[in-house]
Amino acid sequence: MPEIIDGNLIAKQIHAELKAKLEKFGGKRKPCVAFIRVGEDPASVSYVKKKARVAQEIGIDSRLHLLPESVSQGELENIIDTLNADDCVDAILIQAPLPKHLSEREAFNRVRPDKDVDGFSCANLGLLCQEDSSAFVACTPAGILEMIKRSGVETSGKRAVIIGRSIIVGKPLALLLSKRGVDATVTVCHSKSENLGQVCSQADILIAAVGRPATVTADMVKEGACVIDVGINRVPCASTKTGYKLVGDVDFEQVAPKCGKITPVPGGVGPMTVAMLMKNTVAAYERHMPESASK
């Protein structure tokens, strides 16, 4: 049987480490993360609630800036500018996806790099590309690397295949896995990739970040591989109260018996993303309040 990598458990360990670290700080104020949420997309509502709850548990203050669906790019950027200038705000998170009329890229780039705990700005992506340790790394890729490391998965010289090339997951993850010290040999696949199954079947570490259930089937997985499922898909389910359940991009039942290690959905990558947001927020606070951090 494969080892199930328990993202909830690893995330809780990270929360405890951060809480202990903050308890040692003698700061005049707590760390503070500001969330910007536009509209009432149910998934975004639930993600921001979850992030605020975890922040509170760790000892991080949070603020929610709730903007109407109809907000203009200019109005959104005014809020970002205000938070950029606010010395009591360490971290800014713009919950994606934004409504179609808004430019996510411009919004992400507007966030001051030292408050960009999502790591989506061109400044932080550039620093990541340069392997500069001061980069804030996007939370999902950072969480994936952290869970791989903490689960004892060897990366050096291993073949990693990522399905998906988004700026949120696939691209920064490719940079992280191929950087010096991690040293995987990385292939990035996407919707135009030919022979996807064959490419995936060579992976020691296979990461699916597509957004389509059962994209990864058993024939695509090498015996003993580590499979990381990033996908979050709602599929109809008559036996749940909500009428749906969450599944990943991997056909878990079929794939798991072939794997050495595998992440579940839910309870895999999701909690790690939140844990990395907290880690980045504490790191931003340490930069803004160096006297407190060094106590």
Ligand code: NDP
């Ligand atoms: P995007 O839609 O931005 O990217 C999806 C990628 O998958 C694209 O690169 C696309 O290729 C590729 N793709 C689509 N269909 C196929 C296919 N048939 N074969 C191969 N590649 C394909 O999604 P995100 O990266 O934002 O998210 C991916 C999934 O991860 C979603 O389910 C999302 O909900 C989830 N997610 C989970 C997080 C977590 O914390 N657990 C955090 C972030 C995302 P192309 O570029 O050619 O279009």
